[in-house]
Amino acid sequence: MASEQWQSQEIQHSPTRPFLLLHRLPGFNLSFLPLLQTRYTVLDPLADPPEPLFTAHSKSARVMICLGPTPVTSEDLDKYPAVECIVGSSAGVNHFDLAACRRRGIRVTNAGDTFSDDAADYAVGLMIDVLRRFSSADWFIRSGDWPVKKEYPLGCKVSGKRVGILGLGSIGLRVAKRLEAFGCIIAYNSRKMKPNVQYHYHKNVQDLAANSDILILCCALTNETYHVVNKDVMTALGKDGIIVNVGRGALIDEKELVQFLVQGEIGGAGLDVFENEPNVPGELFALDNVVLSPHRAVVTLESFTRLQELLLGNLEAFYSNKPLQAQIKFE
Amino acid sequence: MASEQWQSQEIQHSPTRPFLLLHRLPGFNLSFLPLLQTRYTVLDPLADPPEPLFTAHSKSARVMICLGPTPVTSEDLDKYPAVECIVGSSAGVNHFDLAACRRRGIRVTNAGDTFSDDAADYAVGLMIDVLRRFSSADWFIRSGDWPVKKEYPLGCKVSGKRVGILGLGSIGLRVAKRLEAFGCIIAYNSRKMKPNVQYHYHKNVQDLAANSDILILCCALTNETYHVVNKDVMTALGKDGIIVNVGRGALIDEKELVQFLVQGEIGGAGLDVFENEPNVPGELFALDNVVLSPHRAVVTLESFTRLQELLLGNLEAFYSNKPLQAQIKFE
Numbered sequence: 147m148a149s150e151q152w153q154s155q156e157i158q159h160s161p162t163r164p165f166l167l168l169h170r171l172p173g174f175n176l177s178f179l180p181l182l183q184t185r186y187t188v189l190d191p192l193a194d195p196p197e198p199l200f201t202a203h204s205k206s207a208r209v210m211i212c213l214g215p216t217p218v219t220s221e222d223l224d225k226y227p228a229v230e231c232i233v234g235s236s237a238g239v240n241h242f243d244l245a246a247c248r249r250r251g252i253r254v255t256n257a258g259d260t261f262s263d264d265a266a267d268y269a270v271g272l273m274i275d276v277l278r279r280f281s282s283a284d285w286f287i288r289s290g291d292w293p294v295k296k297e298y299p300l301g302c303k304v305s306g307k308r309v310g311i312l313g314l315g316s317i318g319l320r321v322a323k324r325l326e327a328f329g330c331i332i333a334y335n336s337r338k339m340k341p342n343v344q345y346h347y348h349k350n351v352q353d354l355a356a357n358s359d360i361l362i363l364c365c366a367l368t369n370e371t372y373h374v375v376n377k378d379v380m381t382a383l384g385k386d387g388i389i390v391n392v393g394r395g396a397l398i399d400e401k402e403l404v405q406f407l408v409q410g411e412i413g414g415a416g417l418d419v420f421e422n423e424p425n426v427p428g429e430l431f432a433l434d435n436v437v438l439s440p441h442r443a444v445v446t447l448e449s450f451t452r453l454q455e456l457l458l459g460n461l462e463a464f465y466s467n468k469p470l471q472a473q474i475k476f477e
Numbered sequence: 478m479a480s481e482q483w484q485s486q487e488i489q490h491s492p493t494r495p496f497l498l499l500h501r502l503p504g505f506n507l508s509f510l511p512l513l514q515t516r517y518t519v520l521d522p523l524a525d526p527p528e529p530l531f532t533a534h535s536k537s538a539r540v541m542i543c544l545g546p547t548p549v550t551s552e553d554l555d556k557y558p559a560v561e562c563i564v565g566s567s568a569g570v571n572h573f574d575l576a577a578c579r580r581r582g583i584r585v586t587n588a589g590d591t592f593s594d595d596a597a598d599y600a601v602g603l604m605i606d607v608l609r610r611f612s613s614a615d616w617f618i619r620s621g622d623w624p625v626k627k628e629y630p631l632g633c634k635v636s637g638k639r640v641g642i643l644g645l646g647s648i649g650l651r652v653a654k655r656l657e658a659f660g661c662i663i664a665y666n667s668r669k670m671k672p673n674v675q676y677h678y679h680k681n682v683q684d685l686a687a688n689s690d691i692l693i694l695c696c697a698l699t700n701e702t703y704h705v706v707n708k709d710v711m712t713a714l715g716k717d718g719i720i721v722n723v724g725r726g727a728l729i730d731e732k733e734l735v736q737f738l739v740q741g742e743i744g745g746a747g748l749d750v751f752e753n754e755p756n757v758p759g760e761l762f763a764l765d766n767v768v769l770s771p772h773r774a775v776v777t778l779e780s781f782t783r784l785q786e787l788l789l790g791n792l793e794a795f796y797s798n799k800p801l802q803a804q805i806k807f808e
Contacts (some may be wrong), residue, residue: 171629263636267659268609271635274602275611278777281772284612287769288762292755296504298771303779304602305594327658328598424623432618438618439611440629446609448634 161169163187164465165207167226168404174213176459178454182211185463207219207463209233211457212242221247231470235453235462237444238394239474240367248476255460258472259316260453261444266320267441269392272416273309273325275304275437276388277360282434290295302386305329312351312374313365313393314340321362333357336365351375354383360390367394375399386413392443395421404429407436418443493783494518495796498557506545509785513542540564540795542788543573551577562801564791566784568592568648568775569725570805571698572629579807586764586791589803590647590774597651599691599774600723603747604640604656606768607719608633608691615764633717636660640691643682643705644696644724645671650757652693667696683704685700686713691721698725711737717744723774726752735760738767749774 166186182188189197189204197203204226212234219245223229232247234256234366246255275281278301278372286298308327311334312317322332322345325345333346335354340347348354351374355361361383365371375398377387383389389412391398400421406412414435420426423441430436445453460470478790489665497517499507500757513519519533520528530535543549543565551574556558563578563800565587573742578585609632611779617629642649642654642665653663656749665686673680679685682705686692691713696702705730706720714720720743722729731752733791745766751757761767791801 170736199493216752263660266636267605267635269519269604270659271602271609274598275606278602278773280602280606280768281612281615282772283770284768285616287757287771292757292771296755298773300776300778300781301773302597303595303777324655324658328601330595424627425616426623437611437615440618440623442609442614442632444631445631446634447631450631 151402157426159367159386159462160240165189165203166210166461167204167207167210167229168213169210169218169222169232171216172191174216176211176213177450178458181458182461190264192324209461211235211461215241217241217243218247218433219243223247223250223252226368228285231460233457237265238366240394244472244474244476253470254474255472256474257444257453260456260457260472261449262316262320263312263393263448264446265317265364265443268418268439269317269321269390269416270324271361271436272390272418272439273362273388274304276416276435278305278309278391278413279434281437282408283380306331307334307359308355308357310334310348310361311345312336312354312361312363312397313371314343314345315366318362318364319343319358321364337370352379352382355379356384358383358384360388363389363391363393363397365393365397367461372462374398377402377406380412381411388412388414388416390416392418395419395423400427487721492680495540496520497792498535498538498541498560499544500541500547500553501562502547505624507544508781509789512706512789519714520796522761538745540792542566542707542792546572548572548574548752549578550574554578554581555584562586564788564793566788569656569697571725575804575805575807577800584685584801585805586803587805588775588784589787591787591803592780593647593651595777595780596648596695596723596774599749599770600648600652600695600747601655601722602720603723603749603768603770604691604693604719606636606646607721607745607747607766608635611770612764612789627689637662638690639664639688641665641679641685641692642676643667643685643692643694643728644695644702645674645676646695648723649693668701682712682715686718687709687715688716689714691719694720694722694724694728695722696728703727704730706734708737711743712745715743718748719743721747723749726754728752731758736766740787 150357163186168188168190176219189200190206206228208228209229210229210232212232214236223246232254232446237257239256241388242254283298306329308331311321314334316335333348334352404427416437418439419441463470480706488679494517499519499521500660519693520531520538539559539561541560541563542760543563544569554577560583563585568588569635596646614629637660640661640663642652645665664679668684734760745770749770750772796802
């Protein structure tokens with residue numbers, strides 16, 4: 147997309163820059179804000195100093211750009227009655243009140259599969275890291291222990307492991323494809339059995355866990371998947387079982403997970419997401435069979451550039467009545 | 478292999494337990510020594526207290542079991558003139574004076590492909606760890622930085638990267654297979670172009686580096702590959718390039734590597750092996766684009782069991798005149 151072309155198009159439709167609501171949690175900043183401001187009058191309720199005409203202008207804004215996991219509630223939509231389209235930057239959709247959007251006829255987009263490769267790469271990396279004990283090995287060397295203690299404990303084999311994938315969507319399928327090349331045996335659980343997929347389907351998460359060495363969570367957080375990994379699932383996974391989570395923290399009952407890890411009732415965990423980010427349960431800091439990561443599965447420098455293109459493209463598409471990319475289908 | 482069966486066979490051939498030389502560096506211990514001692518009279522020059530008849534008995538030992546990277550020199554072989562077979566436990570062979578073995582008609586075995594999957598899994602894991610910054614992310618959380626600093630720096634994408642593999646043997650081929658599933662583009666260098674391999678071949682290591690984002694070292698250490706990754710190769714790899722080494726430390730000119738990393742002349746490294754193990758250059762401890770690992774690519778709990786079977790099987794094969802497994806072909 148050449149920006150000159152876009153600008154000339156826009157000027158034909160509107161002599162002034164259209165309003166664009168920026169919806170964000172404190173601390174979430176838009177790196178390409180200056181570029182957006184050349185095309186839109188960006189309205190930011192968190193602007194400091196406050197924008198003088200924010201309340202008046204925000205009532206006529208037709209598009210909202212929503213950063214990361216910033217919640218969009220029915221009350222938010224009451225405040226912005228002209229919004230017809232929400233352009234989201236996140237892979238998840240659990241922060242949107244989708245029922246409210248549907249009622250109001252608001253179209254919603256997300257990051258689509260922009261981050262799917264990244265998240266799948268990360269899940270596989272976390273699995274290898276936990277099994278082969280990379281993070282604690284790195285610390286073993288940096289703390290000067292190698293010449294003193296000589297032997298670092300052996301890790302576990304990756305190849306050939308039975309991997310259960312929870313959520314065989316665009317991320318889960320990519321995880322499966324990668325791990326097949328390691329000779330892993332793939333099974334999965336999702337709401338429905340997928341057509342044209344040869345992996346073994348378990349209707350029940352507990353059955354999947356009982357038949358897996360590693361459980362990888364790649365599903366969306368919804369009312370149905372909240373705490374889907376509970377005490378029973380962890381018991382089924384067993385003492386040598388490992389959990390990798392690149393979905394959302396609340397897919398796991400985190401208090402139970404901490405207990406299972408501390409008491410050695412599961413074998414380890416690779417966690418990119420937590421229930422109360424950025425707070426991570428302190429009990430985990432002492433464990434060397436746990437790899438902790440600050441919610442970074444779904445972003446790389448490269449995919450961030452792709453996301454920017456997607457967001458700008460959807461704003462352009464909205465104003466030129468073209469189809470939106472990565473539009474959420476309401477159920 | 479049922480041990481009862483083996484013992485009854487052995488007893489038919491020899492009324493006493495045959496001598497078995499244990500050749501090892503201090504600190505290298507054989508976990509299944511008690512099992513070996515039920516079948517052999519194990520002669521250990523490092524035994525404490527020393528074995529009274531070691532010198533006399535060792536002159537008639539026909540088999541040597543060599544642990545890990547313990548060097549076997551021509552002088553060692555002078556001391557043990559009856560040795561006909563060396564059963565090695567390592568994947569590498571650079572610690573054997575193979576020319577001396579050939580002259581004396583000594584057959585040599587190694588670990589074969591016992592560890593190939595493990596090493597390939599590890600190489601891929603190290604690559605993801607460096608690109609996506611796992612080890613330093615784990616430390617970011619454990620040190621309590623997440624709630625304070627909020628944002629952890631973005632990593633680089635794994636999928637689609639150009640990966641140059643140095644040594645397309647049993648490990649290198651497995652690395653290639655795994656990374657193809659990540660959508661990486663594979664090229665390689667080895668002594669000769671491999672038949673039936675579709676990856677692009679570079680006759681020259683510097684050319685391979687110039688055309689790769691990541692260079693993965695999986696080759697054996699020989700006179701030809703000593704310091705094969707030198708200043709010119711690292712310059713060709715460039716500022717964003719990453720080196721992963723699961724081969725041997727001396728494949729890289731380590732002093733140069735440290736300089737390139739410290740000065741930001743290459744992008745990062747994942748290192749399982751070093752020139753002077755267990756000593757790791759202290760300059761690397763301060764770098765967060767480096768992942769350090771204590772020579773653990775080629776062993777897991779599972780492969781250790783497989784290795785034990787291979788070693789016992791080769792000892793049995795030698796004494797029953799059956800073919801050896803994983804026998805080294807002299808060139």
